[in-house]
Amino acid sequence: MRFNLTDTIAAIATxxxxxxxxxxxxxxxxxxxxxxxxxxxxxxxxxxxxxxxxHGYIVDSEDIIDEVMCLVYRNPQSYTSEDMVEISGHGNPDLCNRILQLLLKQCRMAEPGEFTFRAFMNHKLDLAQAEAVSDLIHAQTAKAEISALNQLKGNLSNEISNIIKELTDSRIQFELSIDFSDQDLPELGLDKVTEKLEQSYNKLKELYQNGRQGKMLRDGFTVCLSGAPNVGKSSVFNKFLEQNRAIVTPEPGTTRDYLEEWLSLDGYPVKLIDTAGLRTTKNQVEKIGIERTKELISSADMTIYLTDPDTLNKDLADNTLIYDSKTICVLNKVDLLNFDSLPDSQIWKEYLSGTKFGFVPKSKVKIYPCSTYFAEGINALKEQIIARISLPDTQLSSILVTNTRHLAAIEKAIESLSKALQAISDFAGYEFIAFDLIEAVSSLSEITGAVTTDDMLDRIFSSFCIGK
Ligand SMILES: Nc1nc2c(ncn2[C@@H]2O[C@H](COP(=O)(O)OP(=O)(O)O)[C@@H](O)[C@H]2O)c(=O)[nH]1
Ligand SMILES: [Mg+2]
Known part of the structure; x- marks a missing residue:
């Protein structure tokens, strides 16, 4: 066991x-x-x-250290399910440390996450809920907070427990049919059991698919700005952050290394990356920057590819403009265009007056016009990003798996369950089907913590704050 559960522990929680x-x-x-x-x-x-x-004073022999309030909890009605005291003192770090030092003469300093570990061991929380405590503390945006709170309330745990119960019921039916096959038991209703297993399979599939997006809610979406030098990547970056974070100059090749900053878009955590412009260069530093840009683009969840009136024709000729679910193409600096001379001048005018945002007329790919000099283009670009990452509100209030560990366990369970269903359609022996169902249940039990290893608990609780 990782921690001794019988010691009395203390830590500063603020x-x-x-x-x-x-x-x-x-x-x-x-x-x-x-x-x-x-x-x-x-x-x-x-x-x-x-x-x-x-109410009273913390005293060291005759000396008064601080005036405090002590809130008493009697087991099992406390966070850890043990007797607890929370001492609220004045927020002076020196006083606080002196109180802690006094306490530590008689008890031990808590390890990170040890209070929550005790809550888990004493069945106040299951493992998924314990992890939600940490997620809630670290959630960066409103949407991530809602999702962590739902998990803390036990929504995910209940759903997983229901599926475990269904699978276990089915497994028992298969096992009974093996063990008492020579007796006069009613026959196993194979169609009915199969239907139930398929329902569980579909539920797990849905959890997994929604969860891949949910994971982004917890870990954030990476959006990478790319394009030729001087098209306005750093300007867009600064507009998004509403501050002059990146250096902007008329000289191409200003941004050599990449910059990244977090921002919240409609409650979603987004990591925006400004990169070096893509071009052929002999400069060693710039070359390295360009290599990095390519790596960043391939690992990002989304790329905003910028072009401008000067580079548009080259980009179109080189086929660098792609429009897929991962890329948004943007024509920046449209303020430089002479709208009256353009074929669909009316559309451009509507755009510039802020009433329209959409296709660049006559281009093969969908290109969004933008100018960092006008709020409309930047706002519309934000909306495009949000539209691609956002989850329906109903999904947020229902169950969303946001944790990689949980997703991996669900994936394993799906695999075992699909083997079980395959075995049924192959008329395999019931013992094989029962075995696959045991495997599926054991994977799912890792989520709630009914099945754990010390190593797994270590990894989970060591990432907690001290005092939580
Ligand atoms: N006319 C115009 N100039 C822009 C716009 N956005 C950026 N610029 C200018 O284009 C130059 C290059 O911008 P920068 O953001 O450094 O481009 P980067 O090399 O792609 O990062 C600077 O002089 C900017 O002021 C725009 O929307 N319209
Ligand atoms: Mg730049």
């Missing part, structure tokens, strides 16, 4: 630095007696009932 308040958490069978021993109102604290707050 961030380091000066703040209005700071909170120290103590959990374990001796939590209340240890805090009482350094508290001015010893009896009041020792006799406090659960959820009672006791």
């Amino acid at each position: 961030p380091a630095g000066t703040s209005a308040l700071s909170i120290i958490r103590v959990s374990g069978s001796n939590a209340i007696s240890i805090v009482s021993s350094i508290f001015s109102e010893k009896d009041k604290l020792s006799n406090a009932s659960g959820y009672q707050a006791v």
